[in-house]
Each structure stands twice: as structure tokens, then as C-alpha cells.
Amino acid sequence: MWYFASPLIVYGEDALSHLATLEGRRAALITDAHLVALGYAEKVADFLRQGGLEVVFYDRVEPEPSLELVKEGAEFLLTHSPDWIVALGGGSVIDAAKAMWILYAQPDLDPEAINPIERFNLRAKARFVAVPTTSGTGSEVTWAIVLTNRTERRKLGLGSREAIADIAIVDPAMVMDLPPRLTADTGLDALTHAIEGFTSTYHNDFTDGLCLKAAQLVFENLPRAYRYGKDDIEARAHMHYAATLAGLGFGNAMAALAHGIGHALGAIFHLPHGRAVALALPYTIAYCVQGASGSTRYAELAYHLRLPSENEQVAAKGLIEAVIELMRQVEQPLTLAQAGISQRDLVREMPVLIDHTMNDTQTIMSPRVPDESELETLLWQIYSGDISL
Numbered sequence: 001m002w003y004f005a006s007p008l009i010v011y012g013e014d015a016l017s018h019l020a021t022l023e024g025r026r027a028a029l030i031t032d033a034h035l036v037a038l039g040y041a042e043k044v045a046d047f048l049r050q051g052g053l054e055v056v057f058y059d060r061v062e063p064e065p066s067l068e069l070v071k072e073g074a075e076f077l078l079t080h081s082p083d084w085i086v087a088l089g090g091g092s093v094i095d096a097a098k099a100m101w102i103l104y105a106q107p108d109l110d111p112e113a114i115n116p117i118e119r120f121n122l123r124a125k126a127r128f129v130a131v132p133t134t135s136g137t138g139s140e141v142t143w144a145i146v147l148t149n150r151t152e153r154r155k156l157g158l159g160s161r162e163a164i165a166d167i168a169i170v171d172p173a174m175v176m177d178l179p180p181r182l183t184a185d186t187g188l189d190a191l192t193h194a195i196e197g198f199t200s201t202y203h204n205d206f207t208d209g210l211c212l213k214a215a216q217l218v219f220e221n222l223p224r225a226y227r228y229g230k231d232d233i234e235a236r237a238h239m240h241y242a243a244t245l246a247g248l249g250f251g252n253a254m255a256a257l258a259h260g261i262g263h264a265l266g267a268i269f270h271l272p273h274g275r276a277v278a279l280a281l282p283y284t285i286a287y288c289v290q291g292a293s294g295s296t297r298y299a300e301l302a303y304h305l306r307l308p309s310e311n312e313q314v315a316a317k318g319l320i321e322a323v324i325e326l327m328r329q330v331e332q333p334l335t336l337a338q339a340g341i342s343q344r345d346l347v348r349e350m351p352v353l354i355d356h357t358m359n360d361t362q363t364i365m366s367p368r369v370p371d372e373s374e375l376e377t378l379l380w381q382i383y384s385g386d387i388s389l
């Protein structure tokens with residue numbers, strides 16, 4: 001028995017105005033200072049107030065949200081007793097808000113102990129709305145929560161099926177001002193979700209179509225959204241929907257090795273999440289296709305992307321070239337060296353990177369799972385740009 005989970009998704013022009021229809025007493029708007037300064041938080045609050053809700057603001061979420069931050073945010077919720085939690089931001093804000101929602105219901109829980117088995121009874125206190133302001137993480141439709149343990153410099157892949165938003169508002173107006181670098185980083189995260197969701201060992205008939213459509217949309221629209229920003233409204237909208245489609249896809253399947261490696265690289269070298277997973281993606285495709293034959297699905301994926309697809313090897317090669325070409329078009333680093341990591345840093349951190357990757361929940365969903373020495377080779381390949389097929 002399996003489940004397909006999804007919030008009610010409100011999308012398109014003026015989707016944000018759906019907030020005016022929420023019924024309740026008080027909304028806690030969880031966001032970051034940047035979105036307050038840009039006026040987005042006030043725009044959201046205005047709609048909430050139109051529906052008769054009182055709005056309280058928590059705007060202290062930072063990138064790579066820590067265990068300490070979610071405890072502080074939960075205290076805020078316990079003080080203000082909202083019956084709606086509205087997360088406005090990128091993946092960091094939405095993930096942090098989901099963890100705060102759990103601690104609001106279960107104040108004695110250690111955030112590191114959030115797990116998919118225990119019942120938290122979240123909706124007895126509040127329901128949850130996610131309003132993404134980037135086009136990438138898919139957190140608005142997944143039950144995954146990534147937090148950072150700062151002491152151990154480790155990303156924690158947590159989650160609870162209950163901690164999925166009741167409503168996701170996917171309004172392209174919220175991403176019109178996204179800067180080019182953030183557009184590229186988050187857009188490549190969406191592509192990695194689509195490809196890994198399709199090829200992970202948890203892939204299934206319910207998610208395949210979502211992953212395929214999302215991958216097509218990213219290949220077609222990311223270069224335009226990167227280059228023209230708000231002057232290409234159509235590309236912006238397609239990228240915003242692609243991110244949510246990919247979120248539904250990998251969120252109901254799993255991500256895989258590029259995410260395992262990307263989480264480790266992100267926590268140790270503080271690379272943005274999308275940049276880190278995209279760096280690993282081409283190399284992990286090359287690694288996986290060299291495993292047992294028939295264990296990968298690159299030919300099927302490539303066929304739908306109109307790439308050469310005679311067999312797994314040919315398809316993997318074409319897919320790698322297409323991913324690298326896309327990364328070039330959006331001026332993304334293609335190696336760890338280009339991302340500013342020195343050889344000395346990589347040598348020093350290698351044991352930790354290997355340990356974190358091997359213990360990441362996404363790594364074991366890969367069609368081929370590396371041992372420690374294969375992983376070390378893979379990391380050096382990512383460093384130097386050596387893709388051998």
C-alpha cells in the first residue's frame with residue numbers, strides 16, 4: 001500500500017487572492033526579512049486580513065534553517081496561538097515553517113526527532129498554507145523537511161506525511177523579481193527533482209508523468225527565465241509550475257544520489273542547494289548507468305525529452321550533454337573547482353562528505369549505490385569535471 005499526497009494547489013494569475021477566502025482567527029506569517037522589505041509579506045497579509053484574519057509576523061528565517069531557529073519559531077507560534085500558518089518564501093522558509101508547525105503541536109519534541117512514523121496531530125491546532133517565492137524546491141507540495149545541524153555541519157532529511165501543506169499557492173507573480181542566479185540555482189533543483197524522481201528506485205506510475213513534464217518544462221523555459229526575467233512572463237510561469245510538478249513527482253517517489261551528495265556539499269561548503277545537487281547530477285547519471293544493465297531508466301526519460309534513446313548508455317550520454325548544455329546556458333559552475341572549492345578543502349573534508357552522503361536518506365534510493373571508495377572517486381570527478389562513460 002502506497003500513498004500519493006498533495007495539497008490543494010491554487011495556481012495561475014491572482015492565485016494569491018485565494019488567501020482572502022481562508023476562515024479562522026489568526027494567521028502566523030512565517031517568512032524572511034528580505035521578503036518583508038520587498039513588500040511581499042504585506043501583500044500576503046492584506047489578503048489574509050480581507051478574510052477577517054489577524055496576522056502576526058515571524059520574519060527571522062535564514063537560509064539553511066537550523067534546529068535552534070525552528071525551536072525559536074515554535075515558541076513564537078505557542079505565544080500567538082494561530083489557527084493558520086502561512087509560509088511565504090523559498091524552500092528554507094517553507095521547510096522551517098513545517099518543522100515549527102510540528103513543534104507547535106508537539107512542544108516537547110526534539111526537531112531532530114521529526115519522523116514519518118509518529119502521529120503529531122498537527123491540524124488540531126493549525127492548518128498550513130505554502131506560498132513559494134522561488135521556482136525550485138517543491139517544498140510547497142512535499143512533506144520533506146530539510147534542516148541543518150550546525151554543530152555537526154550536517155543537513156537532516158526529515159519529514160512527516162502530516163506536514164504537507166493544506167494549500168499551496170503557486171502564483172507566478174511571486175517570482176517575477178527573482179534574480180538570475182537564484183533563478184538558475186532553484187530551476188536546476190527542479191530539474192534534479194524531475195530526473196531523480198523518474199529514476200529513483202521509488203519511481204511509480206503516479207509520479208512518472210509529473211517528472212517527465214517538469215523536466216521538459218525546465219529544459220524549455222529555464223534559459224528564457226534566466227535571461228529575460230519578468231520580461232518573459234510565460235517562461236516564468238512555466239518554471240513556477242514545473243517546480244511544483246517536480247515537487248509532486250519526487251515528493252511521492254524519492255530523490256536520489258545527486259541529492260545525497262548535494263546535501264553533504266551544501267552543508268560543508270555552504271553551496272546553495274540547487275547549485276550543489278545540479279553539480280552532482282551529470283556525474284551521478286554517468287555513475288549509475290555503468291551499474292547493472294536494465295537498472296536505470298535513462299532511455300525512457302531521454303525518449304520523452306526527444307534525446308537519443310537507443311539504449312541506456314546512449315541515453316545517459318545524451319542526457320548528461322543536455323544537462324551540461326543547460327547549465328552552461330544559465331552560467332552555472334560545472335565542477336566543484338569552478339564553484340570555488342579548492343583541492344585542499346576537498347581533501348580535508350572528504351571523510352565528512354563521504355560519511356554524510358552515505359548516511360543521507362536519498363542516497364540509497366539511487367539505482368546504483370556507491371561504496372565509500374566509489375564515492376570518493378565520484379567526488380574527485382565532480383571536482384575536476386571528469387565524466388567518464
Ligand SMILES: [Fe+2]
Pocket residue numbers: 137189192193259273277
Ligand atoms: Fe532538491
